[in-house]
Amino acid sequence: MVTEGKEEMRLVLTKPLTIDGESNTDYAAPNPLQLVLSLFKNVMPGSDLTRLQLPPLFNVPKSHLQCFGESVYCVASDIISRCNSGESPLDRFIAVVTWSISTVRPVIFGVAPYNPILGETHHVSRGNLNVLLEQVSHHPPVSALHATDEGENVEMIWCHHPTPKFYGTSVEAEVHGKRLLKLQNHGETYVMNSPKLLIRFLPFPWADWVGNVRIQCQESGLEAELCYRNTSFLGRRGNQRSIQGKVFESYSLKTLYEIDGQWDRTVRMKNKNNGKVTVIYNAKEVISGLRAPIVKDTREIWASESALVWSDVSRGILSKNWEKAKEAKKAVEEKQRELQRERESREENWVPKHFTVSHSKEGGWECSPIQNWVPEAPIIVPL
Template sequence: MNANSNAVLTAPLSLEGDNSDGPPNMLQRIFRLLSSVHSGSDLIRLQLPPLFNLPKSQLQCYGESVYCTKTDMLSKCNNGETPLDRFISVIAWSISTTRPLIFGVAPYNPILGETHHVSRGTLNVLLEQVSHHPPVTALHATDEKENIEMIWCHSPIPKFYGTHIETEVHGKRQLNLLDKNETYVMNSPKLVIRFLPVPGVEWLGNVTIQCKETGLEAEICYEGNSFFPRRSMHRSIKGKIFLSSSSQTLYKINGHWDSTVTIKDVSSERVTIIYNAKEAISGLKTPIVKDQKGILPSESTVIWAEVSQAILQKCWEKAKEAKSVVEEKQRELAKERKLKDENWVPKHFTVSHSKESGWECLPNHKLVPPTPIVVTP
């Protein structure tokens, strides 16, 4: 597919997009799909039929969590008057990247070298799939006006455990407030897809946010239902903000990431709302294409355009054929590289890996350029 092919963009995941029940027979189809998979098995190489796919790539899902928000939460991170103000804003922004997922469907596994490039105002976001086995996605976002830079490196590792699939997201997220000389480092919660007793999708686990320059740190626990559903536990988060040097707790964090999150000052008992999901991630706008010819041929929305269009039209055989074409082309390119004894090199990132530090993805350029795909206010 070339750069002149029409990109297909779909609505971003938001509060309105949640449909955790799924189609009535979805659970039965999933069990048939996983019937040959053993408990504890690595699902990285499992290829889903289009019937189980969202009409978008995983790169788009990562990118949407950065460029699709109703309010400009990133600018607020940089504009806080004190280090504590900025740190609290970073926590709120980090929570906003958590989006409701739909039970029974998943995005496409990105192909090697696939990119996704979107602009929102002065914020430019670029993602690249820098490894296929294991899957590793790199993200670089810059806002020259606000002096903000973001660098992510994600490597999701899904495993099947009989009644559920658990995906640990290895790698780190880094947010740099350049004019403040502050770097915030954080990880991601893990994704759990439950089949029994009640089907559903949850973000679970511990997230740590740390700023060494200010000595501030936060621990946030994403909680959910361990077995039977309880409204009080559904999508709840708890945590604290403390000083790294002394472990002195400054604030306690409480709430639900799909509604509101508060902090309570431990000294004054004052409670403040720091995040409102309805204000941040409801009614999100779909990006638009301003210049079709300026889109990279490696762009997600171009590579998967025919597959996405067929899924939207519920033409499953056509979607299956189009998806097979994309995947077969990648297998042929991999064979060619092997015959030539060539290693694939990412275009936009320098990538390294070690047992000690895991995956590191450093951008090759200081700034991300604007793109023809934009999110309008």
């Protein structure tokens, strides 16, 4: 935990989760079965869980915005520079596939981050990479991310719209929205989606990422298909967190490489032409030993910053003072309801500060950053 600045500007910033889905701080709920029983009692199968409010006992001390941001700025090696420095379109495409895999991070069964409030932001820098997130909608929950690296001339634009649903013995959260990675020096844009989160309660509890991810680059005519699986059965440890896929040419559908491995360990790539196998991703090298961000300048912290908005709740959780955390969370939520009532009384619509939001023809959400480049943040990740 990092606490800096004046009493009213005490931020709480914690380390990201490790490969094993754990941290130096024990975030596990004392009895995850309570959460299961609560869902069975209060939620009907097939229900949308986006409005479900969890008690702090089942929260980790950070917002979903922070978790989205950590998947970009919390890395032990600079994969983005490798994407940009690839000599050929194929080299760069493989590097982007590797980067996409690196953004998938472990989760802990029984606990979840806070649901961001409307207008909440998270602004962090790691070296030349500046990352800004904003919660652009509350119901439904939609998060937007914009990250730029002026040194590498790279830009990322994400739009996340998770839709968790309860199915009796499981919760399935599909993450709608596109992820764009732009390599400006090469005039290439890579478009991809996210895997979905599956939480099972029976016959044994577990939570992990599953489903298909597609990565496309129209300029190079290359595509990749990745399939995330968890094949453990009845609690036995099998080939968990496995990933399989391929890289192929869009126009001919010719497979160039086959991909397989485990995204929390190593992922290999086999050249279909000569049979050569290489390791393209090693999770220990990328998401091990990650450090918590620190506050560089409290005077530049926005009032909407996640680490500030939820600071009292997070301190309650970290100290296991559940009553304090409960009251602090109630205060945050009630303040948002009050602001909503004030806007309605003035017949005003809330407008995001950092993104322009629109709806696509397919019914999804699209978020476009207002600024060309993300400014340097007052919160930084130590290198």
